Amino acid sequence: MKPLLLIDVDGPLNPYAAQPQRRPAGYSTxxxxxxxxxxxxxxxxxxxxxxxxxxxxxxxxADAYELVWATTWKDEANDWIGPHLGLPRLPFIDWPVxxxxxxxxxFWKTQYILEYAGERPFAWIxxxxxxxxxxxxxxxxxxxxxxxxxxxxxxxxxxxxxxLADWAA
Numbered sequence: 001m002k003p004l005l006l007i008d009v010d011g012p013l014n015p016y017a018a019q020p021q022r023r024p025a026g027y028s029t030x031x032x033x034x035x036x037x038x039x040x041x042x043x044x045x046x047x048x049x050x051x052x053x054x055x056x057x058x059x060x061x062a063d064a065y066e067l068v069w070a071t072t073w074k075d076e077a078n079d080w081i082g083p084h085l086g087l088p089r090l091p092f093i094d095w096p097v098x099x100x101x102x103x104x105x106x107f108w109k110t111q112y113i114l115e116y117a118g119e120r121p122f123a124w125i126x127x128x129x130x131x132x133x134x135x136x137x138x139x140x141x142x143x144x145x146x147x148x149x150x151x152x153x154x155x156x157x158x159x160x161x162x163x164l165a166d167w168a169a
Contacts, residue, residue, distance in 0.1 A: 003121035003144070003168060005061060006070035006093070006113060009081055011127025014048045015155035024155065026051045030084060034076045048081075049155075055085030057161045064168035066091075070113060070124060072098055105132045119143055123164055127152035 010016050018024045031045035058067060069077040069092035078089045093116050095109070102108040107128045114137065123146040134147050146167045150156055 001120060002064065002066045003123060004117055005058075005065035005067050005164065006116075006122055006124040006126075007058070007067060007090075008124075008126040008128075008150075009069070009071040009073050009077055011152035012125045012150040012156050012160075013050060013054055013081065013085070015151075015153055016049070017127075017152040018049070018154070023049055024051075026053065027155075028052065030080075032080050034073060034080050050081065050084050051155065052085060054156055055082075055087050057156070058085070058087060061161070061164055061168070064165065065123065068092065068116075070109065070116075070126065104136060106130075106136045107133050110136055113137075114141055117141065117143075121145065123148060123167055125150050125156070125160065125164075 015024050015027070023029055027049040030048045030050060032048050033045050061067070067090050069090050071077050073081060074092050074094055077092060082088070082090065093112060095112055098108070100108055103111060107130065109126065109128070110133045113124055119142050121143040125148045127150050129147045129149040137145050137147060146164070148160060148163060150160060
């Protein structure tokens with residue numbers, strides 16, 4: 001069974017913390033209205049920066065991994081993000097609680113990542129991974145893991161894709 005590649009959107013694919021009004025090189029701007037963004041029809045759409053080359057990079061990893069959305073976008077990543085990157089519909093983690101309490105100073109997603117992964121090896125790309133998350137996962141997960149923190153000002157870079165490919169090999 002292939003390891004999982006758990007993919008966050010905001011940070012790794014959408015470098016939302018880059019300088020405001022200055023789109024990073026290689027990215028294009030998309031205006032989106034996912035259900036969780038706003039209840040008001042008149043509210044300004046969400047600005048999302050995407051690098052279309054990331055889709056091909058992720059698809060190249062699909063030989064070694066099972067790709068899964070691990071984002072607060074949940075299934076909406078299949079409607080709003082995947083099509084811009086040329087990705088097929090992917091399974092997603094349906095978080096039982098978002099932004100809630102987490103054990104021992106970990107990121108709120110970490111406990112649910114472990115539940116979803118079961119005993120499978122996994123790599124996880126997210127901008128909120130800390131040393132506490134790595135320690136928590138190392139102590140509780142029976143299989144190999146790679147927790148790759150992505151700078152939310154830059155997004156995924158060549159070295160990240162190389163690290164994912166090397167780890168899977």
